[in-house]
Amino acid sequence: MHNPRVTKPDNLSTTLEDFVTEYVLPELSYDYAALEPHISARIMELHHSKHHAAYVTGANNALAQLAEAREKGDFANINRLSKDLAFHTGGHVNHSVFWNNLSPDGGDKPEGELAAAIDDAFGSFDAFRAQFTAAALGLQGSGWGFLAYEPIGGNLVIEQLYDQQGNVALGTTPLLMLDMWEHAFYLDYVNVKADYVKAFWNIVNWADVAKRFDGARKNATGLITL
CATH class of the missing domain: 1.10.287.990 (Fe,Mn superoxide dismutase (SOD) domain)
Incomplete structure (x- = not known):
């Protein structure tokens, strides 16, 4: 897929190449239709x-x-x-x-150490899913529901992220994110956000979440200290 690069505004003499590596749009590992019907x-x-x-x-x-x-x-x-x-x-x-x-082969439940950590933090997978769902649906306006690793206590936490950057604890590492902006679901689900969140659980890539959890535990701890 095409990775669009920045177009420098006409009144700027400085380009990104002058000082930093620019961001690029990542390619997806699956086709646009791969997550249907969800x-x-x-x-x-x-x-x-x-x-x-x-x-x-x-x-x-x-x-x-x-x-x-x-x-x-x-x-x-x-x-x-x-x-x-x-x-x-x-x-x-x-x-x-x-x-x-997300993955067309996703869904079901996590396994191994991630599953054990979710049980420890939330009591059970069902309790975790209920809290995550409530957090996502409870967002006022645009934002994200997400599961994160908090490095000070080594805890799993569920947070509500407002817009794209607000209302989250500094230093938490996102493990599982759900986009609750209207552009993420409106064409499919109109205003029935609950159906969108329900469908999301069928395409969660738990292998990716587990990889992020493992990386967060190994790399995030110690970066922020009291």
Whole structure:
């Protein structure tokens, strides 16, 4: 698939190549139609090639504009640019995790150490799924429901992420993410978000979640200390 690269605004003299590696849209490991009937090919194509691509472009443009501000010594727009960078980079990261969290061969339940950790943290898989579902459906406005690893206590936690970057504890590592922005489900499920969340459980890639859990335990602990 095509990976769109940033188009430098006409008034910028600095390009991303001058100071940083630019973000690119990741390719998917499955076809747009592979997740049907749970998520349609139409939504997948729009979601990946349009919405996610826009976050990539937005993040790259924010980086370029911040570099331009440093070059000119003019930080009059620092609040807007900082927010733009957080929002668009958050959107890029969140979607990149989300695509890998999904698989046409997904569903069922986790196994091994991840399953044991979920049981320890939430009491059972069913209790975990009920809390995750409630968190996703309870979001006010746009955002994400997600399972994360919290490195200070070594705990699994379920969080509500507002927009693309707000309301989450610093340092938590996302393991399983569910996009609750309307563009993720509206063409298939209209306003019946509960049916979308129910369908999501049929395509969860637990192998990917387990890999992220293992990596978080090995690499995140110690990065943030009290």
